[in-house]
Amino acid sequence: MEINHILLLQFLMGLFSLVGFGKSDPNPLHDYCVANVKGPRNFFSNLVPCINPDETSVSHFATSALSEPGDMNQFNFNVTLTNINNLPGLNTLGLAMARADIAVNGLVPPHSHPRASEVSILLEGSLLVGFVDTSNRLYTQRLRSGDCFVFPKGLIHFLYNTDLVNPAVTISGLSSQNPGAQISSLATFTSKPPIPDEILIKAFKVNGQDVTRIRRNFGG
Template sequence: MFLPFPTITQHLISNPFTLMATPSSLLLSLLIILYLALEFDIARSDPDPLQDYCVADPKASTSSFFNGIPCINPNLANTQHFTTSALSLPGNTKNLFGFSVTLTNTQNLPGINTLGLTLARIDIGARGIVPLHSHPRASEVTICLIGRMVVGFVDTSNRVFTKKLGPGESFVFPKGLVHFMYNEDVKNSAVAVSGLNSQNPGAQLVALAAFGSKPQIPEEVLKKSFEISECEIAHIRKSLGG
């Protein structure tokens, strides 16, 4: 007969090695890990706020570290803290990849602080691309507003899921998985808006992470990882701007 999970957990904490004594203990240990993940909500993206809102105070002292931005006095909050026009203007797509991302943040939308979400406007020029990238702390849902675009992601078994989106159509990118957006149109730009379930989702472009890191990843690692030569590595690095 099994003990209640809380009792088992207390036993595991006070006697961490006893559960490794028998093979059957491995399954029990895995169940305990699952229980702890559910009990303490390890999979949560951002922590829940402890109040109705926490309007960011960018001018607050930076002598202490906060998981977010310090709050102003709630009595000083007003409507302007919860609205922004940051996503109303098109971004500059004249760059290597032909795209621009404009994000809401605690500077242009202070009321978003601690709410666990971010909005993004994505402008993609003709034949532009948001290259392969991932968000380590957020899932993303995208809706195409103008034009048409090809979107997709790769799961951990290397299956690719792609879709051509037109205005009003949406697509979701699971948390942490590599994904892309591509505008096939040779003449017209495309515009999309995305929602991400983290105040700080992070973004890591695969190409820049591999070939544009500082200091550089050793060439031997890149040669073996991508099965390419030193000349090809140098060409890619030059194309990426460094």
């Protein structure tokens, strides 16, 4: 499939803007810090020790992790994310890339990235996407191949493939090497230990049977 070069350039400019102005990761102190994923980790942090710069190679800065689709989950989507294991050279650089494959009628449910803004370009298919701001205002847009959309940091957002024939594929840039992801429904109904039923009953104006049914639907 051929992508409009102007749209691709706009996507890259948007990604660079996110990294430059909206990133949550600290600024690097060196040209790069290729992650030593096999070394000891004596502290709890998103960062890991660097390997000796004299031992770095071009392979540390390239990956094919996003070249193939992954297995679908219960919502009929899969997300593959670059990380320090499949792309060690991104360590400390304050960004990540992700590929989302969304099957026919598949949904990436309302979720958030607590540490990153996200800009996505739709490579194949069509999607209904949107996010909700902190005043509960909903912004939605139907995307076609080549379209881009920005999801602000920390806000709940979704991607829905309304096409009954074709799957959808997106590539996203995120403004943190460890953006985090939390699906709202799963966090609410499958937490460990579980949120007390009376909290969910009051919050969602449902009864105990509804809470049990929803938990069962999610495998909780």
